[in-house]
Amino acid sequence: MSDPAILPTGGNRPLRRPDELVEAGLAPADRLAALERVAARYAIAITPAMADLVDPTDPDDPIARQFVPDEAELDHRPEELADPIGDHSHSPVKGIVHRYPDRVLLKPSHACPVYCRFCFRREMVGPGGEALTPAELAAAIGYIADHPEVWEVVITGGDPLMLSPRRLGELVRALSAVPHVAVIRFHSRVPVVDPGRIDAALVAALATDKAVWVAVHANHARELGDEQAAACRRLTQAGIPLIGQSVLLKGVNDDVATLSALLRRMVALRIKPYYLHHGDLAPGTQQFRTSIDEGQALVRALRGAVSGLCQPTYVLDIPGGHGKAPIGPDxxxxxxxxxxxxxxxxxxxxxxxxxxxxxxx
Known part of the structure; x- marks a missing residue:
């Protein structure tokens, strides 16, 4: 059997076309033409795990809002940027972003199991994006090896856990062989949106004497059901610590009760909340962004609502590539x-x- 670099999504295939969304009851038929226009601009993918969570009777369903396209995405504002966090300006070689002295981003693939409608890399990921060739990946790892100040490698993309276990294992071994790299961190939606992919082979591919961490992206407690809990358990039982990343999203989690439920669920699954991101200035995402004042009020309220274990750091990725800044209340x-x-x-x-x-x- 062949061993592709990118494995297809586990289980049933994702929904990728507007007509499939209509057929599945995730979008009304009278929106088909508008959704076709969105699909011509931005990639669509919704895994069965997420499609099954959508309540089609709720026009404000928080799961649908994250994954089902909307014609509002074609409304681009002057302040929005194709590269809102400045990846390109800090990319010395293809696939590497070196913004902070002691760590780099490594982006081996453009593919994701789902395409979030608020994604800050929506201009770079999807079927039109480019995965690194073997030569380009070797050059990226060579860059890391040539920079002894790099202590941590953050593997992102696209979603790196879309790689086959063979390719993941090769990548982990290559990074582990760099003496000054102490931490390898994967950022992924896979444990949430395609939990069946987190199987024994994938977990084994992450094994190394170096510290491997997985940052799990979830924005609503309903995303973290029994199957997701089992996927996270397979990682933690292998000794891989989990941290949580979420985006503050209008109409999804922008109230104290919803955020509290999400953060408690994370901690109950041994996922330590890490960052709560303010929405980035990605094209067509105005409908998701709160104001910073609203975000600060929510984070202030969280201080009394949930345990200290549940507290994330509220951060803004400064447009232009200047890095993250904590913007929580004083x-x-x-x-x-x-x-x-x-x-x-x-x-x-x-x-x-x-x-x-x-x-x-």
């Missing part, structure tokens, strides 16, 4: 006497004295 202020004012989770302020050498009262 719980500290100063009074006129120079004392600290600390706000508790109920919103009440309390005075805290500065050191004697700092006391101006």
């Amino acid at each position: 719980f500290l202020a100063r009074d006129t006497a120079g004392h600290w004012l600390v706000t508790d989770f109920r919103g009440q302020s309390h005075r805290y004295p500065p050191p004697a050498t700092e006391d101006k009262g």
